[in-house]
Amino acid sequence: MGIRRARNGNTPPRRDAEVLAVAARLFAERGYLGTTMQDIADELGILKGSLYHYISTKEHLLFRLIEGVHHDVGQVLADVASAPGLLPLDRLALYVERQVQQNLSAPQRIAVYYDEMDKLQAERHRFLLCERRRHQAFVVDLISAAQQDGAASRERSARVMAHCVFATIIWTARWHRSDATARDRIAKVCSAYVIAGLSARPRSLGDTDEASPAG
């Protein structure tokens, strides 16, 4: 009864991908609840009822979107984890750069991933939340390792700093507006910012850089 989306090779799933793309954009712009099936159908130039040839449920459409992002993020993680011969902080730099690049190349999907995950069914939500925690653990572990070899500041909580790193990465999808050439530059800046932010020798108020003209 349920509608199968499994295409068997020769029929190109063009329309299908288009539905996902339009949904990603609208969900990002107006939010999942703020987007109606009518909106999506209008954008595709078909009728609301016809949408159900491509999807089974609005919630399932959201799931497929988020599932895609989750898969991509997993890929980055795997790549970064398996890159040979890197010190923890360098591995973190690579991780930040890769993540930001990905965020900037499809900011809408990322925004949906972070903002609308809680609209999924309880079970799917739980699964993804669990995955996200593994993702966090990966970064916290890298920071801890960097703290142990003296590269990262030992005086600040690894967990809190991990959140700061996530913040830096995730937020890019929010303020960035499709300037494709700038992607690399932004990724580098973020990476440098994060690495410097994690580095040893925290600055406290009044503790100015010796390079500064403060007396």
Add this chain to the structure above:
Amino acid sequence: MGIRRARNGNTPPRRDAEVLAVAARLFAERGYLGTTMQDIADELGILKGSLYHYISTKEHLLFRLIEGVHHDVGQVLADVASAPGLLPLDRLALYVERQVQQNLSAPQRIAVYYDEMDKLQAERHRFLLCERRRHQAFVVDLISAAQQDGAASRERSARVMAHCVFATIIWTARWHRSDATARDRIAKVCSAYVIAGLSARPRSLGDTDEASPAG
């Protein structure tokens, strides 16, 4: 027209504030569109219709919430701007600390402020967006000043770094879960992370720690 909220001093508008608090919580948890007036009324133990003694519109309720946050943020900005005798980077540290403290003391209101602002009426939305840009300009200017006196890295875009600073601050409201005693600690960590992240001499990949002037 509209509900007269002008209390004459001695009768505390208890229920009124309660409505705002419940709405803030629910809007933060389920989103503005995901929260129904029924939900809010249920939480308050009154009927849906009775809610309209305290508010005129769901949208206006959101506005009052966001207006409150906007006012608080303005206060922090004014305080930071007028603190005497601080170098730009120190002023930024103060700014981050104050903002994070505020975010952590009422994370729900902050989350609503950043996530639901676009659900406001066009005019109100425009006004707040404009104010937010002034807020951004304040931070970008501080960073530029720090770049000029050599305290902040000149090799990275002030605008992009400003976004990183915002990210660090805003995201705290998202992952923090009401551990009151931890507030100060988190604020300090964030501030240190940001300041280090902005500081001169960005680390590039492979640029290990011993190159830094840390002792």
Add this chain to the structure above:
Amino acid sequence: MGIRRARNGNTPPRRDAEVLAVAARLFAERGYLGTTMQDIADELGILKGSLYHYISTKEHLLFRLIEGVHHDVGQVLADVASAPGLLPLDRLALYVERQVQQNLSAPQRIAVYYDEMDKLQAERHRFLLCERRRHQAFVVDLISAAQQDGAASRERSARVMAHCVFATIIWTARWHRSDATARDRIAKVCSAYVIAGLSARPRSLGDTDEASPAG
């Protein structure tokens, strides 16, 4: 339990009459259903709840209003019926003049009387409808009498003409806008129009007046 409106003499029922007046105006302007108790209370400068010291029910308020008009109309009818020594058509002229005068002196109450009667409870509605039919019979009878003595056209239905007479009278309350001095003039014009309209020798298409320059 129900609220008594019977004032016992010494306390002037000023506020009470004011409520009726305001209600008449608002019901006429916006319709019975288009007027809220809040509207009436606002206009009186009191709170919605306080209104219920003066009335028991919105519907009862309407009833009191309509009851008043009904009483006044009955008075006119009695006066016209008892005026001595008038031919039927002259009696009709008197009737029209008196009715129009009354309509113009309180057009709002009349408008309410004709437009909102069907919003009354079934029983009250039936009673007033019955009274109105007696009123109609009175006019139809006068027209029939005029037809029999040759003063009114025998070629047209007395019942239809009676409706035309009512139309002329009632409609004045709708288009008239409070030009007090004009009342008499309008009443005379209407009366003359009606009497001429009823008179013998109907004009048919092409049957021009001999005074007209038609060839």
Add this chain to the structure above:
Amino acid sequence: MGIRRARNGNTPPRRDAEVLAVAARLFAERGYLGTTMQDIADELGILKGSLYHYISTKEHLLFRLIEGVHHDVGQVLADVASAPGLLPLDRLALYVERQVQQNLSAPQRIAVYYDEMDKLQAERHRFLLCERRRHQAFVVDLISAAQQDGAASRERSARVMAHCVFATIIWTARWHRSDATARDRIAKVCSAYVIAGLSARPRSLGDTDEASPAG
């Protein structure tokens, strides 16, 4: 936005017209505000929500109804204005007859037109009010012309008499109850009544019939 009503000719919009007809009847019987969408849906045997396939708004439904009447009235006016070789008073007779016929053939739509116009949006209301004034001017002008050629009484205000003519016409839609064969008769009676009512030599009180030139 809004519901696409553009039918391409061959498929008759049966249900659509049915909605309009039912709405006209109910609005006439219970008033616009006294009629709920539920009432209309019940009468059509569909669910309340399904109604919104045919209309976009209750107010827009009212507008379409009134727009239709307005169009029909405009047609009558054009026909009457362009009928060749008629004296002013004869043109008025034609006008009254045509209008009454129309009123009696669809009394509900007419009742809605006159009673509920003020429930329309400000802009639509203004437009129709303006059109109605043009309509009034047309009749006043005809009466004035009749006064000048001596066919209509010069002793009574053309404007007031025009209102009396409107009254006679409009009221028919209120008291008439769908006796189809009677339409012509009623239209003739009204027309004759109006023409006689307008004619020269007003009767004053006590001015009995023998003074008139009737044989």
Add this chain to the structure above:
DNA sequence: CATGAATGAGCATTCATTCAT
């Protein structure tokens, strides 16, 4: 595949009325 009428549950909002203070 596509259509579009229909469903049915749900939502924000209104409003006459009550009642403890």
Add this chain to the structure above:
DNA sequence: CATGAATGAATGCTCATTCAT
């Protein structure tokens, strides 16, 4: 008399989803 918080039923409207054609 007056207040104003509360009620509870109803209203116009939305929207994801279904299904016969």
